[in-house]
Amino acid sequence: MxxxxxxxxxxxxxxxFIHQIIEAYIDNKKNNRAVHTRxxxxxxxxxxxxxxKSICLNFxxxxxxxxxxxxxxxxxxxxKEDVEYVDSIxxxxxxxxxxxxxxxxxxxxxxxQIYEYAIKLINKGKAYVCDLTAEEISExxxxxxxxxxxxxxxxxxxxxxxxxxQRMRTGEFKDGEKVLRAKIDMASPNMHMRDPVLYRIIxxxxxxxxxxxxxxxxxxxxxxxxxxxxxxxxxICTLEFEVHRPLYDWFIKELEIFAPQQIEFARLxxxxxxxxKRKLLQMVQEKQVNGWDDPRMPxxxxxxxxxxxxxxxxxxxxxxxxxxxxxxxxxxxxxxxxREDLNKKAQRVMAVLNPLKVxxxxxxxxxxxxxxxxxxxxxxxxxxxxxxxxxELFIEREDFMEDPPKNYYRLSPGKEVRLRxxxxxxxxxxxxxxxxxxxxxxxxxxxxxxxxxxxxxxKVQGTIHWVSxxxxxxxxxxxxxxxxxxxxxxxVEEGKDFKSYLNTDSLKIIKGKIEPFIKTAKVGEKxxxxxxxxxxxxxxxxxxxxxxxRTLTLKDSWTKEEKKNK
RNA sequence: UGUCCGAUGGUGUAACUGGCAACACAUCUGAUUCUGGAUCAGAAGAGUCUAGGUUCGAAACCUAGUCGGACAACCA
Numbered sequence: 001m002x003x004x005x006x007x008x009x010x011x012x013x014x015x016x017f018i019h020q021i022i023e024a025y026i027d028n029k030k031n032n033r034a035v036h037t038r039x040x041x042x043x044x045x046x047x048x049x050x051x052x053k054s055i056c057l058n059f060x061x062x063x064x065x066x067x068x069x070x071x072x073x074x075x076x077x078x079x080k081e082d083v084e085y086v087d088s089i090x091x092x093x094x095x096x097x098x099x100x101x102x103x104x105x106x107x108x109x110x111x112x113q114i115y116e117y118a119i120k121l122i123n124k125g126k127a128y129v130c131d132l133t134a135e136e137i138s139e140x141x142x143x144x145x146x147x148x149x150x151x152x153x154x155x156x157x158x159x160x161x162x163x164x165x166q167r168m169r170t171g172e173f174k175d176g177e178k179v180l181r182a183k184i185d186m187a188s189p190n191m192h193m194r195d196p197v198l199y200r201i202i203x204x205x206x207x208x209x210x211x212x213x214x215x216x217x218x219x220x221x222x223x224x225x226x227x228x229x230x231x232x233x234x235x236i237c238t239l240e241f242e243v244h245r246p247l248y249d250w251f252i253k254e255l256e257i258f259a260p261q262q263i264e265f266a267r268l269x270x271x272x273x274x275x276x277k278r279k280l281l282q283m284v285q286e287k288q289v290n291g292w293d294d295p296r297m298p299x300x301x302x303x304x305x306x307x308x309x310x311x312x313x314x315x316x317x318x319x320x321x322x323x324x325x326x327x328x329x330x331x332x333x334x335x336x337x338x339r340e341d342l343n344k345k346a347q348r349v350m351a352v353l354n355p356l357k358v359x360x361x362x363x364x365x366x367x368x369x370x371x372x373x374x375x376x377x378x379x380x381x382x383x384x385x386x387x388x389x390x391x392e393l394f395i396e397r398e399d400f401m402e403d404p405p406k407n408y409y410r411l412s413p414g415k416e417v418r419l420r421x422x423x424x425x426x427x428x429x430x431x432x433x434x435x436x437x438x439x440x441x442x443x444x445x446x447x448x449x450x451x452x453x454x455x456x457x458x459k460v461q462g463t464i465h466w467v468s469x470x471x472x473x474x475x476x477x478x479x480x481x482x483x484x485x486x487x488x489x490x491x492v493e494e495g496k497d498f499k500s501y502l503n504t505d506s507l508k509i510i511k512g513k514i515e516p517f518i519k520t521a522k523v524g525e526k527x528x529x530x531x532x533x534x535x536x537x538x539x540x541x542x543x544x545x546x547x548x549x550r551t552l553t554l555k556d557s558w559t560k561e562e563k564k565n566k
Numbered sequence: 567u568g569u570c571c572g573a574u575g576g577u578g579u580a581a582c583u584g585g586c587a588a589c590a591c592a593u594c595u596g597a598u599u600c601u602g603g604a605u606c607a608g609a610a611g612a613g614u615c616u617a618g619g620u621u622c623g624a625a626a627c628c629u630a631g632u633c634g635g636a637c638a639a640c641c642a
Contacts, residue, residue, distance in 0.1 A: 014580045014589085042642050077641065134640050143638055145568045179640055189569040191638050200640035219642045243570055243637050264571085266635095271577085277642095319590060321579040323572090326635055330577050333591050343604060378604070409602065418600055452600050463600045531601045558602045 016322040018057070018263050022065060022234060025261070035067030036233045038105075039093065040223065042074045043085035043207075045277040046292040046299045047092045049313070049334070050268040056317035057265070058236055059098040070230055071100040074107045076222045078206035086207070088292070092300040097310045107222045108208045110229055114217045115169070117225055117255050118180055118198055122161045126254055127198060128154055129164040130181045137179075140186075141194050147187035148194045154183060168201055171214045175201050180215075184250065192247045196220060224248035227260045235262040239324065268320065269328045272482040273298045274489050274498055288502060289483070295538075295549050296483045296506050306480065307526055307536035307551030312341040328488065335552055342526060342534045342551070344378050350387070350420065350465040351514040351529035353477060355394035357469065360425060362444045363391040368468075371451050373421040385517055389422045392469035394513050396531075399464040400441055402430060407561060409462030411441070418463040420530065424449040465530045472513035475546040478538065479508040512548070521546065528554070 015023070025031050037058040041047065047055075062069035071093060075081050093100070107114075121127035130153045132140065142148035156164070168178055180199040188194055198221040203214045227235045242264045252259045269275060275298060283289050283297075292299050295306035303313065316337040320329055350373075369389040376382040395411065404412040411417045416426040429442035448455055452463075486501035514529075521527070521537040528534050533553035541547045 014582090016579085020583095040642095044642080074642065080641075137640075138638075141638055143568085146638095147568095148638090176640065191569085194638085197640050202640085216640095218640075223642080239571070240636055241642095246570090266572085319579080321590095323579070325572050327578065330591070333578075336591060339603090348601080374600095377601085407602090420600060460600085462602080465601075528601085528603085531603070554601075554603050556602070561602075 017324070018234075018236060018265060018322055019061065019064070021261070021263055022061065025233070026065065031233075033231070033233055035062060035065040036069070036231060037062045037067065037236060038070040038072050038227065038230060038232050039100075040072045040074050040226070040237075041089050042077070042080075042219075043082060043089060044077070044080040045085060045281060046088050046301060048275060048277075048280065048297075048299045049270060049303065049316075050275045050298075051092075052096060052300055052313050053268045053317050053320070053322075054236070054238070055093055055096055055098060056314055057322060059093075059100075060314075060317075061234070061236070067233075068103065069098070069100060070103040070105055070232070072105040072107065072226060072230065074219060074223060074226070075206070075208065076107050076216050076219055077202070078204045078216065079202060081207055083207050088301065092304075095304060095310055096300065096313060105226075105230060106208055107217075107226045108206060110222070110226055111209060111213055111217070113229060114222055114225055117251075117257075118165065118217075118221070119162070120255060121182065121198070122165060122180075123158060124254060125158060125183065127180055127182050128156050128161050129168070129178050130154070130195075131178055134176060137197070141191065142186070144189075144191060150186050151181070151195065154195070165199075168199065168215050169213075171203070173201055175203055177201060182221075182250075184247075190243060190246055192220070192244050193250070196247060220244060220247055221251070224251055224260070224262075225255070225257070228252060228255075228258045231258055232260040235260040237262060237264055238267045239264045264324065265322045266324050266326055269326070269488075270298060270334065271328060271331050271487045272484050272489075273331070274484070279498060283499075286499075288499065295478070295480050304524075305539065306549055307342075307534060308338050309341050309345070309526075312338040315341070331482065338534070338551060339555070342528065345376075346526045346528040346534055347375050347382065348373070348377070348528050348530050349515050349518055350467055351477075351512050351518075351532065351535075352394045352396055352465065352467050352472070353510060353512040353529075353532060354397040355513055356397040356400055356438065357440045358393045358395050358425070358466070359440055359442050360391050360393070360445045361428065361442050365391055367391070369422070369450065371421050387421055387515060387517075388468045388471045389419075390468045390470055393419070393466045394469055394472060395419075395441075395464055395466045399462075400427070400438070402438065405562075405565060407565075410464055411443075411462070416460050418449075418452055418460045419466045420463050421452050422450070422466065423447070423452070424454060424460055465532075467513050467515055469513075471516050473516055473518055473546065474511055475514055475518065475548060477510050477512040477535070477548045477550065479510065479550045481506045481508075514546075518546065521548075526551070 039055050039058045059069045130151045140149040179197045181195045181197055184193045186194045197218055199215045202216050205211050245262050293301035293305045316334050370386050372384045373387045399410040401412050411427050413427050416424050418424050423445040425443040425445045427443050430438055431440035433439050483506050484501045485503045489498040489501045523537050523539050526536045534551040535548040538547040538549045
């Protein structure tokens with residue numbers, strides 16, 4: 001009998017396969033090293049939600065197991081990298097809520113060491129300088145099913161290799177003239193083992209090392225060693241590096257250096273968007289969007305500008321889990337995460353985006369009534385504010401129907417509704433223009449219902465939002481929708497590409513009327529426009545032009561109902 | 567035709583490592599509500615890619631197959 005087993009009440013929180021590996025590592029008493037991870041971006045683009053998954057995994061894992069996580073820039077290709085990207089990456093990681101302390105590293109910090117590693121391989125007869133052109137190397141590599149051909153330079157002497165490699169470093173050769181290659185196995189079934197290039201000549205200044213170097217290590221010859229130098233215990237990376245692992249293991253063994261454990265996981269895919277840096281760059285360059293931080297972009301800066309919070313993104317990363325199978329996450333899950341967070345945090349305000357004038361016939365011309373509105377029903381501490389009510393108001397055009405269907409709760413002729421936090425009103429008349437469009441709705445109000453409830457406790461079916469015409473502030477509102485019309489834009493039909501599925505209606509700019517209270521809004525501040533959605537003040541806001549981005553709409557069971565009836 | 571990896575409701579992730587499949591999102595009901603929001607209660611939905619095998623017992627282990635993904639930059 002094993003009564004020593006866990007008590008049944010002790011619910012085991014399921015952990016992902018990476019944490020299972022790490023817990024086994026910790027349980028193994030031979031490992032006295034604390035868990036150490038790293039997030040290793042290349043500074044050649046902006047971070048996106050897929051990177052956020054990796055950041056949360058790496059920093060989150062370190063936190064969970066009382067370890068550390070480094071930020072390391074894998075900057076081995078000066079032709080593609082830039083400080084602009086370094087800065088944005090730092091900002092984004094910090095904004096997500098992670099701290100790498102003073103452990104900000106660069107692969108370029110290790111160039112000298114990596115050069116020494118190369119020398120060591122040459123001395124062991126495991127690397128050689130090759131004069132073949134890029135095309136020739138490519139041709140000689142063979143195919144996955146056909147072995148490659150050995151380079152004619154493969155058997156140069158150690159001394160020749162040493163001196164040639166030295167001369168590569170001192171700049172005697174032009175770009176592409178020579179490379180350093182590992183001497184492994186041109187017949188390996190793993191393409192990465194077919195004498196991979198270790199160093200290439202690039203006469204381009206590096207954003208950190210300037211013109212100190214004209215030879216740069218390939219990613220494969222820098223990444224694993226950088227992890228090793230930093231004594232990373234667990235090198236967590238995406239699936240495509242699984243086939244590189246035998247190569248990294250080979251380097252570690254030949255170099256006789258510390259061996260991190262590499263663990264691969266499946267990258268994030270989200271519906272209705274693309275996640276490749278190349279494609280995002282292309283959309284920026286071709287002006288399909290307004291920059292990397294366009295609120296429609298899945299970039300971290302785009303999501304930030306859209307109104308997403310770090311908490312919501314961290315929570316998203318948590319609940320999507322980590323595994324090795326390919327996945328396609330429904331954006332609805334991301335949206336759920338931000339709604340959940342903003343519902344608790346966002347200040348409520350009344351805003352009318354598609355105004356229809358309402359005139360309260362029995363309301364005194366110059367009277368202004370003031371009532372209390374709750375700032376956030378989910379958080380009493382956020383208090384109350386005053387709202388101003390007058391004879392002429394705006395309501396949402398969709399909140400009035402002359403000839404409504406049965407389930408319509410809102411305003412229609414003869415029907416009474418509540419104006420939120422104000423009065424009950426009843427529609428008595430409708431004024432139309434020559435085209436037959438409604439331009440004014442006339443109502444009467446019940447003065448006894450001030451604040452939104454009646455002494456006789458009579459029920460009204462609907463409550464709608466409104467603003468006082470003479471008090472409301474006009475603002476610009478940017479309505480964003482998904483960037484693509486297809487669930488998986490990468491799944492392209494013949495003759496098309498991902499851009500064929502761009503949503504031409506992904507941005508609509510309109511004017512809205514909002515409570516005067518909104519004037520205090522600061523850039524980035526988030527609001528719930530009652531009954532409409534979540535919005536945040538955009539950085540393009542100026543002194544006399546307030547601009548709001550729609551983060552997303554509120555859930556809406558009415559439009560669902562409407563569609564059903566059609 | 568090679569090597570490596572993967573396959574569980576519509577989606578994603580679990581299943582205490584062999585004891586008759588759970589959680590979240592999405593969907594649908596109903597209650598409640600001064601947001602058709604939120605909240606609460608409930609429902610439906612997979613028998614775990616297929617076929618064999620091991621076992622008292624398989625989503626899990628073994629074998630074969632099927633399907634999907636990755637790999638042939640002097641990119642990362």
